[in-house]
Amino acid sequence: MEYSNDENLLDEGNFDREVIIKGLNDSQKEAVTSPLQNMLIVAGAGTGKTRVLVSRIAWLINVEGIYPRNILAVTFTNKAANEMRERIGQMVGNTAKTQLWASTFHSVCLRLLRSYAQYADLKPGFTVLDTDAQTALVRRIMKDKNMDTKDLKPSEVACRISSLKEKGIRALEFSKSMRSRTDVFFDEVSSVYTAYERLCNQENSVDFSELLLRTVELLERNDEIRNLQHRRFKEILIDEFQDTNSIQFKFAKLMTGPDSHVLVVGDDDQSIYGWRGADYTNMERFISEFPNVKQILLSLNYRSYQKILDMANTIINDNTDRLMKKVLKGNIGEGEDVEIINCATNSLETEFVGSTIRMLKDQGEKLSDIAILYRNNYLSLGFEQKLTQRNIPFIIYGGQKFFERAEILDALAYLRILVNEDDDTAVLRIINVPARKIGPKVVADLRAISSERHCSILKAIALLEFYANSENADKALKTLYKKVEPFYSLIKELKAFKKNAPLSKLTQHMLSVTGLNDFYQAKDEKEGRSSEGNSRFGNLGVLVSNVKDFEEALNNQSLSEGEVLENALTFDDPLLTYLSNITLVSTGELNEDGSNGAPVCDAVNMMTIHSSKGLEFKYVFLVGFESGILPSSRSEGNCSEERRLAYVGITRAKKQLYITYARARNIFGNTQISGASQFLRDIVRKYNESDSKPYIIRKA
DNA sequence: ATGTTCCTTCTTTTT
DNA sequence: GAAGGAACAT
Numbered sequence: 044m045e046y047s048n049d050e051n052l053l054d055e056g057n058f059d060r061e062v063i064i065k066g067l068n069d070s071q072k073e074a075v076t077s078p079l080q081n082m083l084i085v086a087g088a089g090t091g092k093t094r095v096l097v098s099r100i101a102w103l104i105n106v107e108g109i110y111p112r113n114i115l116a117v118t119f120t121n122k123a124a125n126e127m128r129e130r131i132g133q134m135v136g137n138t139a140k141t142q143l144w145a146s147t148f149h150s151v152c153l154r155l156l157r158s159y160a161q162y163a164d165l166k167p168g169f170t171v172l173d174t175d176a177q178t179a180l181v182r183r184i185m186k187d188k189n190m191d192t193k194d195l196k197p198s199e200v201a202c203r204i205s206s207l208k209e210k211g212i213r214a215l216e217f218s219k220s221m222r223s224r225t226d227v228f229f230d231e232v233s234s235v236y237t238a239y240e241r242l243c244n245q246e247n248s249v250d251f252s253e254l255l256l257r258t259v260e261l262l263e264r265n266d267e268i269r270n271l272q273h274r275r276f277k278e279i280l281i282d283e284f285q286d287t288n289s290i291q292f293k294f295a296k297l298m299t300g301p302d303s304h305v306l307v308v309g310d311d312d313q314s315i316y317g318w319r320g321a322d323y324t325n326m327e328r329f330i331s332e333f334p335n336v337k338q339i340l341l342s343l344n345y346r347s348y349q350k351i352l353d354m355a356n357t358i359i360n361d362n363t364d365r366l367m368k369k370v371l372k373g374n375i376g377e378g379e380d381v382e383i384i385n386c387a388t389n390s391l392e393t394e395f396v397g398s399t400i401r402m403l404k405d406q407g408e409k410l411s412d413i414a415i416l417y418r419n420n421y422l423s424l425g426f427e428q429k430l431t432q433r434n435i436p437f438i439i440y441g442g443q444k445f446f447e448r449a450e451i452l453d454a455l456a457y458l459r460i461l462v463n464e465d466d467d468t469a470v471l472r473i474i475n476v477p478a479r480k481i482g483p484k485v486v487a488d489l490r491a492i493s494s495e496r497h498c499s500i501l502k503a504i505a506l507l508e509f510y511a512n513s514e515n516a517d518k519a520l521k522t523l524y525k526k527v528e529p530f531y532s533l534i535k536e537l538k539a540f541k542k543n544a545p546l547s548k549l550t551q552h553m554l555s556v557t558g559l560n561d562f563y564q565a566k567d568e569k570e571g572r573s574s575e576g577n578s579r580f581g582n583l584g585v586l587v588s589n590v591k592d593f594e595e596a597l598n599n600q601s602l603s604e605g606e607v608l609e610n611a612l613t614f615d616d617p618l619l620t621y622l623s624n625i626t627l628v629s630t631g632e633l634n635e636d637g638s639n640g641a642p643v644c645d646a647v648n649m650m651t652i653h654s655s656k657g658l659e660f661k662y663v664f665l666v667g668f669e670s671g672i673l674p675s676s677r678s679e680g681n682c683s684e685e686r687r688l689a690y691v692g693i694t695r696a697k698k699q700l701y702i703t704y705a706r707a708r709n710i711f712g713n714t715q716i717s718g719a720s721q722f723l724r725d726i727v728r729k730y731n732e733s734d735s736k737p738y739i740i741r742k743a
Numbered sequence: 744a745t746g747t748t749c750c751t752t753c754t755t756t757t758t
Numbered sequence: 759g760a761a762g763g764a765a766c767a768t
Contacts, residue, residue, distance in 0.1 A: 119758080120758080121757085123757080147758065148757095149757095149758045171758095174758090193751095251758050252758090283757085286757075316755085318754085319756070418754070419753085419754055419755075420753095420754080420755085421753065421754090478745070480745095481744090482744045483744085484744090485744095627758060651755060652755080653755050653757090654756085654757085656757090657757095672754090675754055675755080677754060678755095711752090711753065
């Protein structure tokens with residue numbers, strides 16, 4: 044954010060209509076310059092959809108004269124939101140950039156809920172439960188109900204609660220719903236859901252899906268707040284619309300006023316999150332439920348050579364449930380054959396990929412132009428080894444996230460308590476971490492008090508302190524208090540410290556006085572973790588520097604006339620601001636080592652096909668293209684989503700695509716013989732007669 | 744209350 | 759083949 048005023052002036056209003064539409068093709072132009080109205084843009088892979096979206100926003104501001112603060116742009120990841128904001132800033136200037144809301148569904152909802160907390164029955168510092176905390180809470184409930192956690196796992200119940208919420212179904216409604224004969228666990232899920240809802244309210248916590256559901260209910264119920272949004276957001280733009288679920292659709296509808304317009308961009312062929320509740324038929328629903336929707340199709344692909352696109356077109360053509368059939372047409376020429384590599388074993392496959400990448404590097408290619416894409420995370424291991432052997436650096440995206448590591452969650456739990464003292468989930472996580480002789484018995488006693496008094500655990504301890512110190516105190520209470528006293532003093536001390544200390548000092552102080560630093564340092568030693576990414580203690584250090592960076596950004600921000608922080612979530616309390624941001628901004632934003640920003644050196648990209656969506660690479664290795672893996676053996680009923688996944692993988696490649704498969708693969712110790720994916724066999728069958736095939740099959 | 748050992752699990756994961 | 763639970767022993 045170090046722009047001088049002069050640059051700012053140069054920036055402003057530099058893009059008039061000619062500049063905005065320069066270089067766009069006809070359908071792109073139509074999308075960008077269309078008069079204000081509801082629009083559905085169907086954008087095939089690589090057809091310049093982000094560019095259209097950004098140009099449209101620039102057009103709205105500079106040509107239509109819409110105020111940036113009246114525009115809401117919704118994306119699915121924070122990364123996408125930030126990117127969009129940056130690009131808009133470049134086109135229309137930084138003032139506009141900061142006034143525009145560009146964020147994820149969840150961030151928008153969190154913002155609304157924080158501002159209208161009281162109207163949504165929430166107390167100001169409410170906690171946003173991440174998946175881990177949500178599961179912990181469900182596990183606690185199931186344990187309390189003496190449920191068997193073997194047949195029905197807490198994580199599964201948590202998942203089902205989330206998907207119910209995503210359909211807008213509350214516990215009460217669910218309990219009254221028709222008992223489906225197929226659902227053997229109906230009673231269990233229903234009773235856990237009911238308790239879960241009650242506890243979340245008591246603990247002043249909301250989970251990810253609750254952010255949406257609570258906001259939707261608030262908007263439905265409260266005319267005033269809803270009208271306020273209608274007056275504010277005149278133009279709403281939603282990216283990746285094929286990935287919206289039903290609550291998000293509802294949210295979009297509620298946010299749209301009678302004189303507002305919504306523009307959605309999506310590609311039904313790239314819908315790969317159906318298993319999470321995403322419903323690409325929302326694109327059809329949009330046409331029928333929003334008035335006068337103008338439809339625009341983008342199918343000119345700027346990314347890949349035609350042979351790659353032919354492969355993609357052929358695969359996706361087999362899907363019978365497509366909303367709009369589109370054929371990707373490129374404009375940069377035929378290109379090289381797609382190479383299909385038939386490998387005898389998975390180690391020959393990894394060997395092939397390793398040596399080919401070595402060759403590309405020797406030819407002077409940048410490693411960052413190369414990607415290895417796989418269906419399952421566990422497939423990455425072999426490639427890691429082969430690349431390491433050849434001294435080729437790589438970055439693995441995904442896998443365990445920094446903010447999902449146990450040590451980080453512990454540290455954050457301590458911090459959460461300081462913002463939301465009702466957060467029992469956080470308290471229970473760390474009340475005995477590091478071990479301070481508070482075992483199940485003590486915890487059970489504390490929880491007995493808290494449920495008797497209908498209060499949080501910390502409140503229960505406060506009550507306990509009062510009674511234990513009163514004159515004719517019960518002996519049992521006294522001993523109980525003695526056991527939790529050190530923990531309670533610790534929390535009191537941290538609370539007092541927080542009042543006068545900046546965020547980073549507080550974090551450092553917390554890590555040392557709680558004993559987390561020592562605890563994890565000792566643990567590292569015992570487990571022989573010393574390398575950089577491996578050390579848990581080291582990760583705590585990374586957390587401190589992350590907090591420091593954040594604090595600095597926050598301070599710089601407040602210096603420049605109260606501008607809103609780029610991530611668009613600021614609250615009075617810096618700690619609350621930090622926590623709010625990391626729970627919704629954490630994943631994928633940090634590198635493996637916890638640093639943010641560009642990787643240290645040129646490296647091969649490794650990731651799942653899912654996480655490659657929206658990205659492109661000059662060279663793509665699509666590996667493990669076998670039956671049982673792609674399509675996954677677990678997705679029997681839903682082959683078309685797997686086919687779309689293959690389609691997404693193929694369309695990531697710009698110049699050269701390698702598809703590899705192993706006839707025999709070692710998985711978890713035992714060898715499986717599966718052979719080429721049916722998708723591949725379908726393609727080969729189709730081109731069998733033809734003498735111009737877009738691919739060549741080789742043996743490795 | 745805590746340390747040990749066995750046993751299960753092993754898609755994908757924007758928030 | 760490794761990691762996280764759960765059950766069991768100390």
